[in-house]
Amino acid sequence: MPEGAAQSVERQLPTEEARDLFALVRELIKGEIAPHAAAEEEEAGHFPRELFTLLSESGLLGLAYDSEFGGGDQPYEVYLQVLEELAAARLTVGLGVSVHSLACHGLAGYGTKEQQAEHLPDMLGGGLLGAYCLSEPSSGSDAASLRTKAVREGGEDGDWVITGTKAWITHGGIADFYTVLARTGGEGARGVTAFLVPGDAEGLQAAAPEKKMGMKGSPTAQLHFDGVRVSDARRIGEVGQGFAIALSALDSGRLGIAACAIGVAQAALDEAVAYATERKQFGRPIADFQGLRFMLADMATQIEAGRALYLAAARLRDAGRPFSKQAAMAKLLCTDTAMKVTTDAVQVLGGYGYTLDFPVERFMREAKVLQIVEGTNQIQRMVIARHLAGPDSR
Known part of the structure; x- marks a missing residue:
């Protein structure tokens, strides 16, 4: 199929x-x-x-x-x-x-x-390809603790010099431009600023791509900034506004991950249905057996629920209304659904599902990363709970 x-x-x-x-x-x-x-x-x-x-x-x-x-x-x-x-x-x-x-x-x-x-x-x-540089080797979900620094030289209108390492960068090493979050002030979220860095900037070097479980066609790499100089004209927003810019981008980006997850889940379901209606055991298609029929029904229901949730969140965004909580919910539900559905699709295909002859094993490996990128699903639960019950007590 x-x-x-x-x-x-x-x-x-x-x-x-x-x-x-x-x-x-x-x-x-x-x-x-x-x-x-x-x-x-x-x-x-x-x-x-x-x-x-x-x-x-x-x-x-x-x-x-x-x-x-x-x-x-x-x-x-x-x-x-x-x-x-x-x-x-x-x-x-x-x-x-x-x-x-x-x-x-x-x-x-x-x-x-x-x-x-x-x-x-x-x-x-214009044919350019971009990448987003927030995570670092020691600061993934705790993005406010990033250590990559940008230091201004030559007064208020001077250039910025960026030094540090970014990690887990999709399109790292092949992108034409990078949106980079770097520390320009004190500790915490208020000391972060955003910059638009050309992909061919002097001092910018990509490490070898990570060797991953799935998504091998999409390069993910560390980026090393060794005194990368950018003009103040490439600073995005105000100095110290970078973390707010990053959070705003992530709210929208999480909806993108949710949609991608439902796409993978739908592809896995359709493969499972096609196989189950063609594969015969005991003289009839395995789709005739109630246990498997219920499994397919659950997979389809979970996909529809995830799709409805990400679309509801998107409509809030389109209407200019707050959608951060719904974006976290959509990312959480849709990516967990993708993991469950792709795992079940492998089960439906049995031994064939575990081979490279069918794509469901790849779907299963790809689905896993969607529970991790742009905020792990544990972080999504924290975001949702914060909207419901306020910040954690300390």
Whole structure:
């Protein structure tokens, strides 16, 4: 069965323009993504950079941003459903689009008009690929304790010199630009500032890509900043505003991860259903056995619940209402669902599910990382509880 099975999902598309957009997305999936999404490409660690160039030319790397700067003017409700489709076809692609969008968030939301006019057209539709640099070797979920420093030289208008190491950077070493969070002041969240750093900046070096359980086609690497100099014109927002910018980006980014997770889960379910209706044991398809039928029903129900939750959160965002709690809930539920559904899909296929001949084993390995990136699911529970009961007592 061809991958990209989310194409069979009945979409909730608010406009004719959105429906045309999905026709384009499905055409690209059928012609350019699905034929190359086989396990062999992922196992070989091939990153499809040429595909991201095509997505940029097609307007799919800036869907949720303002058309004034090359974006697609699409509501998040539509953008996330596009992500789900792309992730169902190949998670390396769906997650890559989500990370690129995350890397554009700071400049689009907090940059000056001059900065936006100079940089956003190329970032959103000019073939560039972005990455987001928040985590460090010793500060993942505790992002406020980051140690990468940016020191200003030459007075108020002087350049900034960035020194330190970032870790777990998707697109590390291949991105054209990085949104970097660095310490410019004292300890804690108030001492962090955001910068837009060119991918070819002198003193910026990527380590060898991490050797991962899954997502091998998507490079993840440490980045070393050895006195990387950037002008003050590349500072995003005010000095000390970086942590607030990062949290704002993560709220939106978590919805992207939620959509990607549901895409992977849907692809796994469709593989499981196709196999169960074809595979015969004891003289009939295994889908006729009640135990397995109930298993498939539970998988489908969990997927629908996750999809409804991320779309509800997206509509809050589109309406300009607070959505941080719902974003954390969506990321938590959708990624846990992806892990459960992909594990069950392997079980449905039995021994075949454990082989490379079917994609469900890859889906299972890929689903695991979605419970970790952009805030582990334990952190999501902390975020949700904080909204419900206030900050933890000390």
